[in-house]
Amino acid sequence: xxxxxxxxxxxxxxxxxxxMNGPIDVFxxxxxxxxxxxxxxxxxxxxxxxxxxxxxxxxxxxxxxANCPEPSIIIIPGQIISEGPPPxxxxxxxxxxxxxxxxxxxxxxxxxxxxxxxxxxxxxxxxAGKKATTHYSSIKDFQSKYPNxxxxxxxxxxxxxxxxxxGGITSGIDGALSLIxxxxxxxxAQHVSDIMVxxxxxxxxxxxxxxxYDD
Amino acid sequence: xxxxxxxxxxxxxxxxxxxMNGPIDVFxxxxxxxxxxxxxxxxxxxxxxxxxxxxxxxxxxxxxxANCPEPSIIIIPGQIISEGPPPxxxxxxxxxxxxxxxxxxxxxxxxxxxxxxxxxxxxxxxxAGKKATTHYSSIKDFQSKYPNxxxxxxxxxxxxxxxxxxGGITSGIDGALSLIxxxxxxxxAQHVSDIMVxxxxxxxxxxxxxxxYDD
Numbered sequence: 001x002x003x004x005x006x007x008x009x010x011x012x013x014x015x016x017x018x019x020m021n022g023p024i025d026v027f028x029x030x031x032x033x034x035x036x037x038x039x040x041x042x043x044x045x046x047x048x049x050x051x052x053x054x055x056x057x058x059x060x061x062x063x064x065x066a067n068c069p070e071p072s073i074i075i076i077p078g079q080i081i082s083e084g085p086p087p088x089x090x091x092x093x094x095x096x097x098x099x100x101x102x103x104x105x106x107x108x109x110x111x112x113x114x115x116x117x118x119x120x121x122x123x124x125x126x127x128a129g130k131k132a133t134t135h136y137s138s139i140k141d142f143q144s145k146y147p148n149x150x151x152x153x154x155x156x157x158x159x160x161x162x163x164x165x166x167g168g169i170t171s172g173i174d175g176a177l178s179l180i181x182x183x184x185x186x187x188x189a190q191h192v193s194d195i196m197v198x199x200x201x202x203x204x205x206x207x208x209x210x211x212x213y214d215d
Numbered sequence: 216x217x218x219x220x221x222x223x224x225x226x227x228x229x230x231x232x233x234x235m236n237g238p239i240d241v242f243x244x245x246x247x248x249x250x251x252x253x254x255x256x257x258x259x260x261x262x263x264x265x266x267x268x269x270x271x272x273x274x275x276x277x278x279x280x281a282n283c284p285e286p287s288i289i290i291i292p293g294q295i296i297s298e299g300p301p302p303x304x305x306x307x308x309x310x311x312x313x314x315x316x317x318x319x320x321x322x323x324x325x326x327x328x329x330x331x332x333x334x335x336x337x338x339x340x341x342x343a344g345k346k347a348t349t350h351y352s353s354i355k356d357f358q359s360k361y362p363n364x365x366x367x368x369x370x371x372x373x374x375x376x377x378x379x380x381x382g383g384i385t386s387g388i389d390g391a392l393s394l395i396x397x398x399x400x401x402x403x404a405q406h407v408s409d410i411m412v413x414x415x416x417x418x419x420x421x422x423x424x425x426x427x428y429d430d
Contacts, residue, residue: 011272017236017243018411025232025384028269042272049275054243057226057257058275060264136412156412168412169240173385194422196233197351197371197383202417207409 004039005183008071010117011042011061012079012096016053018169019077019114026176029192034184043068045095053079065099073179074103077172078115078135100124110179112164114172121165122146130160135168136208153210168208173198219254220398223286225332226257226276227294227311231268233384234292234329241391244407249399258283260310268294280314288394289318292387293330293350315339325394327379329387336380337361345375350383351423368425383423388413 007027009020027040044050044061052059063069097120103109104126113121118134119142121127127149134142136153143151152158157166157175166175173193177200181189193200222242224235242255259265259276267274278284312335318324319341328336333349334357336342343363348354348370358366367373372381372390381390388408392415396404408415 009271017240018233021232021236024271025268028232028271031269040269040271053240054246054255056224056239056243056255056277060273060275062271137410168410170385170388170411170413190422194420195352195383196385197420197423198385199414199417199420202414205409205412205414207405208412 005037005072006069007038007040007073007075008043008063008068009040009075010077010096011044011050011052011059013051014053014079015050015059016078016115016169017056019079019117019172020052020075022170022173023075023077023112023114023176025196026173026180026192029195030180030184030188032195033188033191037184039069041068043071045093045099065095071103072108073110073112074100075172075176076100076111076113076117076120078113078117078119078169096120097123101126107162110162110164112166112172112175112179114166114175115168116142118142118165119145121163122149126163127165130163131158132160132163132165133158133167134165136210137168139210154204154212156204167204174200220252220287221284222253222255222288222290223258223278223283224255224290225292225311226259226265226267226274228266229268229294230265230274231293231330231384232271234294234332234387235267235290237385237388238290238292238327238329238391240411241388241395241407244410245395245399245403247410248403248406252399254284256283258286260308260314280310286318287323288325288327289315290387290391291315291326291328291332291335293328293332293334293384311335312338315341322377325377325379327381327387327390327394329381329390330383331357333357333380334360336378337364341378342380345378346373347375347378347380348373348382349380351425352383354425369419371419382419389415 041062047064050059101124115135131150133152156171256277262279265274330350346365348367371386
């Protein structure tokens with residue numbers, strides 16, 4: 001019997017609803033097709049109540065850094081964004097960054113940021129020298145803040161080794177499906193996207209496309 | 216100054232993550248473009264902790280039936296579904312059904328079910344004589360259980376008067392965007408879907424399409 005793969009989803013005050021729940025839903029639905037391969041849990045710096053974006057729902061994580069099982073996959077959602085680069089990203093505390101760095105040192109781990117969760121990942125230094133993407137409205141800002149990262153635009157997600165970064169919001173669903181394809185095969189990934197009535201093949205909405213030579 | 220429109224999102228044990236959070240996210244993002252027109256809140260039968268699908272996150276609602284502001288719009292998400300018709304739908308308690316019936320009697324209210332949240336709505340009797348849709352894997356079961364409803368297949372959502380029903384999971388995003396289009400206009404609806412990097416125009420995934428003459 002194989003051990004389950006631990007999938008940790010970071011939550012923090014203001015966490016974006018689909019950034020967080022898109023990937024969660026993908027892994028839950030995959031579990032229904034692969035004999036429950038994934039042990040999915042939410043995780044925060046400390047236990048206790050966490051207000052989601054706009055405080056619409058109060059979330060309580062399954063684990064804190066202090067007691068969580070060692071993750072094989074970490075998902076880092078973004079937080080609320082209206083337009084343009086956010087003034088402050090997530091909680092991104094020193095403790096969170098230190099924990100992520102420690103996790104990132106393990107060669108067996110996969111880390112995926114969703115939307116502007118890429119800023120949290122960048123702060124750990126793990127995106128230096130890597131190719132990565134983020135929400136289309138933050139691409140320029142991200143590139144200027146992290147010039148050592150080769151920022152890719154007009155994609156739903158980008159994989160560079162064991163790091164996956166995704167574009168805005170629903171693109172987290174695409175990123176998670178790409179991990180399912182890698183870990184469970186294309187048929188299960190397609191089945192999950194069917195159950196979710198999600199069209200993986202859909203083009204990016206035209207307005208979100210950035211011109212090819214604008215930087 | 217106009218009063219805000221109250222948007223109530225029902226939550227209950229096992230609530231599906233995207234069914235619930237897709238529409239929430241749409242209304243949150245619309246609020247960023249229309250001067251905060253919507254007062255969005257989560258709502259459950261009683262206050263206290265509620266485990267979401269697979270107990271991944273524990274949710275605490277903003278209000279209970281006893282103290283919630285009178286809603287103008289009610290969203291009813293579905294619960295976990297693997298394949299085929301679910302054995303039991305949501306909490307669907309008598310109290311919930313009675314509350315929905317009371318709300319449904321108001322001519323000014325809009326009610327939207329997501330995915331198999333349609334079963335909860337059907338139990339209130341509000342879908343009798345109406346056209347409605349649900350998750351593709353439950354279409355036949357739903358039609359056999361509710362023969363007085365004209366079940367529409369192969370659509371992301373369907374509006375019949377003040378009742379909106381949507382197909383599976385991500386289709387709740389489409390249903391909510393259709394309400395934004397109605398209430399805020401097509402430009403804001405398009406802008407919200409752009410921010411979410413969601414392609415409204417995408418076709419349904421081929422495997423989810425039901426044959427035209429199978430019933």
